[in-house]
Amino acid sequence: MNLDQHRYVLPARDIPTAWYNIAADLPEAIPPHLNPQTGQPATPQEMGAIFPQEIIKQEVSTERWIEIPEPVREKLAIWRPSPLVRAIQLEKHLKTPARIYYKYEGVSPTGSHKPNSAVAQAYYNKQEGIKRIATETGAGQWGCSLAFACDLFDIECKVYMVKVSYEQKPFRRSMMELFGASCIPSPSNETEAGRALLAKDPNCTGALGIAITEAIEDAAGREDTNYALGSVLNHVCLHQTVIGLELKKQLAMAEDTPDILIGCAGGGSNLAGMIFPYVKERMEGKGPQLLAVEPSACPTLTRGKYAYDYGDSIGLAPMAPMYTLGHTFVPSGIHAGGLRYHGMGPTISMVRKLGLLDAVSYHQNECFEAGVTFARVEGICPAPESTHAVKGAIDEALKCKETGEEKCIVFNLSGHGHFDMLSYDKYLAGDLEDYSLPQENIDTALNNLPEAAAETSIS
Amino acid sequence: MNLDQHRYVLPARDIPTAWYNIAADLPEAIPPHLNPQTGQPATPQEMGAIFPQEIIKQEVSTERWIEIPEPVREKLAIWRPSPLVRAIQLEKHLKTPARIYYKYEGVSPTGSHKPNSAVAQAYYNKQEGIKRIATETGAGQWGCSLAFACDLFDIECKVYMVKVSYEQKPFRRSMMELFGASCIPSPSNETEAGRALLAKDPNCTGALGIAITEAIEDAAGREDTNYALGSVLNHVCLHQTVIGLELKKQLAMAEDTPDILIGCAGGGSNLAGMIFPYVKERMEGKGPQLLAVEPSACPTLTRGKYAYDYGDSIGLAPMAPMYTLGHTFVPSGIHAGGLRYHGMGPTISMVRKLGLLDAVSYHQNECFEAGVTFARVEGICPAPESTHAVKGAIDEALKCKETGEEKCIVFNLSGHGHFDMLSYDKYLAGDLEDYSLPQENIDTALNNLPEAAAETSIS
The missing domain is CATH 3.40.50.1100 (Rossmann fold)
Incomplete structure (x- = not known):
């Protein structure tokens, strides 16, 4: 041995020192995201309601290498x-x-790997003056990671956690609170979507789709607040x-x-x-x-x-x-x-x-x-x-x-x-x-x- | 930065490649352990009922360097x-x-640091033909560590876990079971000491002292079984x-x-x-x-x-x-x-x-x-x-x-x-x-x- x-x-x-953007090397372009109401490509203006400009740029970029800002590298160096x-x-x-x-x-x-993107997203939001980020979490991995990242850059963090997970995994909530975030069970009374659901079914145990809806409503409704997603999107894969x-x-x-x-x-x-x-x-x-x-x-x-x-x-x-x-x-x-x-x-x-x-x-x-x-x-x-x-x-x-x-x-x-x-x-x-x-x-x-x-x- | x-x-x-034994360099000898009944220095024979000979030697050794066996180093290298x-x-x-x-x-x-000694103790027990080790655990750190170490050397492991912790920290028990150990709440029905306590108070929530007593009774009563302790003793400090x-x-x-x-x-x-x-x-x-x-x-x-x-x-x-x-x-x-x-x-x-x-x-x-x-x-x-x-x-x-x-x-x-x-x-x-x-x-x-x-x- x-x-x-x-x-x-x-x-x-x-x-x-730079993220690798696969869009630069694929033989076919990644088709654009579509506005769910119109079916037309989502515009940067539409996405700007909940995302910082730099993230929107990364989402559609075809540059092969995108520089990792030094403050992000410094935080990544924690682990x-x-x-x-x-x-x-x-x-x-x-x-x-x-x-x-x-x-x-x-x-x-x-x-987990989730903070790799959370740190980058928190940084760009901070750069663009955002004071608060809302997100959803299922099992709690993403909520914890964004809580940690927001704490590093002194941003308020609000996490809508699927109620059944909130109850089954109290220690993920503990960790979010340890990192200074506020974590509430979804559906909650703090959004219209949440209130409507609770009015229909006070015992609703929630779902990721509902929590996403609440977090987006929260972010879209407040000037100082953006939204962040922990997977799926091109910029998240880029950061990883x-x-x-x-x-x-x-x-x-x-x-x-x-x-x-x-x-x-x-x-x-x-x-x-x-x-x-x-x-x-x-x-x-x-x-x-x-x-x-x-x-x-x-x-x-x-x-x-x-x-x-x-x-x-x-x-x-x-x-x-x-x-x-x-x-x-x-x-x-x-x-x-x-x-x-x-x-x-x-x-x-x-x-x-x-x-x-x-x-x-x-x-x-x-x-x-x-x-x-x-x-x-x-x-x-x-x-x-x-x-x-x-x-x-x-x-x-x-x-x-x-x-x-x-x-x-x-x-x-x-x-x-x-x-x-x-x-x-x-x-x-x-x-x-x-x-x-x-x-x-x-x-x-x-x-x-x-x-x-x-x-x-x-x- | x-x-x-x-x-x-x-x-x-x-x-x-060797543990450092501080007894070699102290200006005063560490006084011996005493038999609790007689008040006389505990003999190797007495300690041999529950510990392997190599561990007993280490407990009283004044050699400055004690070689770490290669199979122990190999397992330590896991982390x-x-x-x-x-x-x-x-x-x-x-x-x-x-x-x-x-x-x-x-x-x-x-x-935690606990496996540093658990691996060594499991190894020496295995070398001396021991098939089973009994121990106690409070919060669960030591129980998990010994469970892991016993699993590495194919030794059966039995952990008496203080009942109040067993109930409050179920995931420490899960981890012991993940490593193939058996973990039961103490006081238990499996020892005389445990049965006597439960007869007096069926709701007894246990204590570390009780769990130690049960583990020692278990080990002393079975030829194939030894006992292991996770702190305090000289050989444990040596391994650390x-x-x-x-x-x-x-x-x-x-x-x-x-x-x-x-x-x-x-x-x-x-x-x-x-x-x-x-x-x-x-x-x-x-x-x-x-x-x-x-x-x-x-x-x-x-x-x-x-x-x-x-x-x-x-x-x-x-x-x-x-x-x-x-x-x-x-x-x-x-x-x-x-x-x-x-x-x-x-x-x-x-x-x-x-x-x-x-x-x-x-x-x-x-x-x-x-x-x-x-x-x-x-x-x-x-x-x-x-x-x-x-x-x-x-x-x-x-x-x-x-x-x-x-x-x-x-x-x-x-x-x-x-x-x-x-x-x-x-x-x-x-x-x-x-x-x-x-x-x-x-x-x-x-x-x-x-x-x-x-x-x-x-x-």
């Missing part, structure tokens, strides 16, 4: 560069000839490319070349962050295979359709060109809350549509099983979302065991599971369900795709 | 060496001329010296020399681990100042007495020569569960008695305040125990601000608080009490020191 080199750590000066680790104990356990590496994003203040850019340097340190890169995919931002810097090589036929792992309960890339669809589940958010199961699709209650999204980021979707990205789906029990294996040998308990990437990597390594191939497998361990022990509890007790997903459920939701979208063909 | 060098990370080959971080954001926030560094032990699989040995190399990388080393102290093992490699210099009048930080609610070093006392609160465990508040002393219910111990490890106690270690105590609210400050600027939420070290470091840095001194302050951030968010919640809500501790409470407990101890004077 060679212990000399199994953890590859870069100094802070190796935090990238970045994140380590790349050779999973030697896992290799040994699996008896695989493959080399397995993981990029560990769980070292961040909130335990620090992951893949660091990874390239670290694999060079390891004197290794990746054969396959694996990440879990919900809205797509952690996967995008890792793989985008490798897509150009892939287009030239020489890069590593790229693999998205998604839950069988929400198989956007494996069973969805590439089409325009609303970003939220109600139909108030802009329409985006993406793989989608239909905005009315309601995934079953799996524990990987961050992967329960009906769509997929437009840039990831384009990469998929171009045939550059493979995708596979797994049930939650097999993912938790992989997570437990990983925790027991590598000493890190993965977030339920991240167990999907672990499962993907283990399966690839086991294939190598059969074929004798000595592949270099790299996966993104997007976060730790310290705030998700309840789901491990349930898994260990045998209480987790593997939901089947009848095709008619998907067909029904796909029948509800917005009509406006039909006017702008993207097939 | 110079980002180039603020995180000092060693490769795995720099994990020490070690732990990083040393220059807290530049904290320095900036405090506007101090001091340089503040923290050694971060929270990167371990269970989030990897912290200070790594620190020396890391400060050399930083081209810096420490003026003061600060750690929180419960049983003393994390503090011992950091400072012992510096004590010899201190004896020679040239090392850094050494500072223990303890809770005002359990001020062992600042208000206790150096005397022989039982290791547990019932009087069944061996008597140890140490600073103690009396084994019948019951600290109030502060949230830093790991610091609620009536005594202090014999080696730490000796260093204190020799005048080489300073000590200070703080109330819990001021420690949580320091913890929140740290989290908000450095991005790590400290364990309640570790907030004591943070508070100590911040106060030293603020003194430097007044005097203009450019001291090099180093503290041990012994763990993260991801499983302790409930206490942050209470702090933020203003619901935490600062207990006063009347001198008569201490006097009463000190009047109950064991008589047997009087026969072996240690003044």
